[in-house]
Amino acid sequence: MYLTGTMKVNKDGHLEIGGKDCVDLVKEFGTPLWVIDEEGFRQNCRGLKEAFAARGDSRVLYASKTLLNPAIIKIVEAEGLGLDVVSGGELYTARHYGFPMERVFFHGNNKSRQELEMALEFATGNIVVDNFFELSLLEEICANGDIKRKPGIFLRITPGVEAHTHEFMMTGQIDSKFGFTLPDGQAMEGVKAALQCSHLQLAGLHCHIGSQIFSLDSFEHTSRLLMDFIAAIKKETGYEIKELDMGGGWGIFYYEGDKPASYENWADSIWTAVHEKARALNLNTPRVTVEPGRAIAGPAGITLYTVGSRKEVKGIRKYIAVDGGMTDNPRPALYGSKYTALLANKADRPGTEKVSVAGKCCESGDMLIWDAELPAPEAGDILAVFATGAYNYTMSSNYNRLLKPAMVLVKDGIGDLILRRETFQDLLRNELLPDRLK
Numbered sequence: 001m002y003l004t005g006t007m008k009v010n011k012d013g014h015l016e017i018g019g020k021d022c023v024d025l026v027k028e029f030g031t032p033l034w035v036i037d038e039e040g041f042r043q044n045c046r047g048l049k050e051a052f053a054a055r056g057d058s059r060v061l062y063a064s065k066t067l068l069n070p071a072i073i074k075i076v077e078a079e080g081l082g083l084d085v086v087s088g089g090e091l092y093t094a095r096h097y098g099f100p101m102e103r104v105f106f107h108g109n110n111k112s113r114q115e116l117e118m119a120l121e122f123a124t125g126n127i128v129v130d131n132f133f134e135l136s137l138l139e140e141i142c143a144n145g146d147i148k149r150k151p152g153i154f155l156r157i158t159p160g161v162e163a164h165t166h167e168f169m170m171t172g173q174i175d176s177k178f179g180f181t182l183p184d185g186q187a188m189e190g191v192k193a194a195l196q197c198s199h200l201q202l203a204g205l206h207c208h209i210g211s212q213i214f215s216l217d218s219f220e221h222t223s224r225l226l227m228d229f230i231a232a233i234k235k236e237t238g239y240e241i242k243e244l245d246m247g248g249g250w251g252i253f254y255y256e257g258d259k260p261a262s263y264e265n266w267a268d269s270i271w272t273a274v275h276e277k278a279r280a281l282n283l284n285t286p287r288v289t290v291e292p293g294r295a296i297a298g299p300a301g302i303t304l305y306t307v308g309s310r311k312e313v314k315g316i317r318k319y320i321a322v323d324g325g326m327t328d329n330p331r332p333a334l335y336g337s338k339y340t341a342l343l344a345n346k347a348d349r350p351g352t353e354k355v356s357v358a359g360k361c362c363e364s365g366d367m368l369i370w371d372a373e374l375p376a377p378e379a380g381d382i383l384a385v386f387a388t389g390a391y392n393y394t395m396s397s398n399y400n401r402l403l404k405p406a407m408v409l410v411k412d413g414i415g416d417l418i419l420r421r422e423t424f425q426d427l428l429r430n431e432l433l434p435d436r437l438k
């Protein structure tokens with residue numbers, strides 16, 4: 001069984017999270033239901049922050065693409081983390097809910113003029129410039145605009161590192177749409193161009209090698225490469241980079257075989273390399289920033305579904321279907337991701353039957369879990385799928401016009417609705433019918 005944060009099996013044999021019995025949560029809020037364990041989320045923020053701070057001058061940003069809403073923004077702010085955003089929408093949301101904008105890093109490989117202007121207007125802490133086009137555009141906007149201070153920029157460097165993860169989640173390899181490539185000299189050209197910009201302040205380097213990575217060697221190796229690059233920049237230009245943003249990507253437990261490292265090991269993999277290289281290359285130790293998302297939000301979330309129909313293909317497979325699927329969790333269909341689950345209303349019973357869990361979309365690929373061992377699931381049972389806090393809500397869709405679930409934040413026996421369940425009227429909200437078709 002896979003229980004994290006405040007999750008436990010209570011005296012009634014039910015799964016409990018944040019002091020709330022999942023059976024009660026379902027009675028109150030229905031299914032499918034995203035449930036976020038506030039204490040678990042906070043513990044992850046603190047654990048990461050402390051592990052990095054113990055090793056040197058660090059800051060931890062939360063990657064908002066994993067899960068963003070007003071409650072999460074307030075928690076992240078209170079825990080003292082910064083925020084990584086990648087679009088005008090995320091930027092707007094952060095600002096709307098009062099997040100301190102000096103703690104925001106703005107990423108993206110194709111930021112529009114409007115998005116960059118918005119970032120400047122909001123006095124966003126740092127803009128992570130991804131390419132030459134963006135660098136000139138930002139310089140031009142600043143040169144022609146009424147900008148009171150030089151914005152701090154980071155350059156996204158693509159180090160040419162192939163991290164071991166799904167190919168759609170690799171971002172550090174040479175053939176990538178992101179960043180200034182290191183091995184072919186583009187990154188050095190980018191730094192020189194940035195130093196020529198009279199309206200921008202080069203504050204640091206950024207890289208992000210991918211997501212759901214377990215190999216600490218990948219982080220260590222990349223940190224060494226980036227430190228070598230800082231030394232090369234100093235030699236060629238005389239300018240010494242003061243901050244290194246090593247991105248996110250730390251892998252979490254979804255399924256047997258997944259072996260996440262501890263916060264301390266992860267921090268060590270980066271910090272040891274940075275300290276060693278700083279000494280060896282006679283550099284000042286840069287500040288280290290990291291921007292994990294999945295490691296904070298993922299384990300803190302579960303999804304509750306109601307079991308419905310059942311089908312058996314004799315000698316081949318037993319299917320059970322739930323009232324959600326690829327619309328609330330596209331990851332199995334997109335990446336072949338595996339998940340762990342149990343029946344929340346029978347959490348104390350051992351798995352006795354091998355079943356595959358299907359979603360309700362009109363797609364054969366809409367399978368949430370293949371071959372789960374569950375205690376003879378029946379219609380009406382509540383299926384709890386673990387580690388769905390990251391990249392589920394934010395990647396959800398209305399495919400087949402399914403309604404997006406509600407989300408509840410649980411803590412100390414209280415469940416607060418933080419996202420309303422969609423209604424059929426919501427589906428019609430932005431639709432228009434031309435008069436000629438009426």
Ligand SMILES: Cc1ncc(COP(=O)(O)O)c(C=O)c1O
Nearest residue numbers: 063208211212248249292293294
């Ligand atoms: C630039 C950047 N930073 C941080 C993250 C967060 O990654 P993760 O959720 O794997 O920690 C991502 C995710 O892909 C990213 O693209």
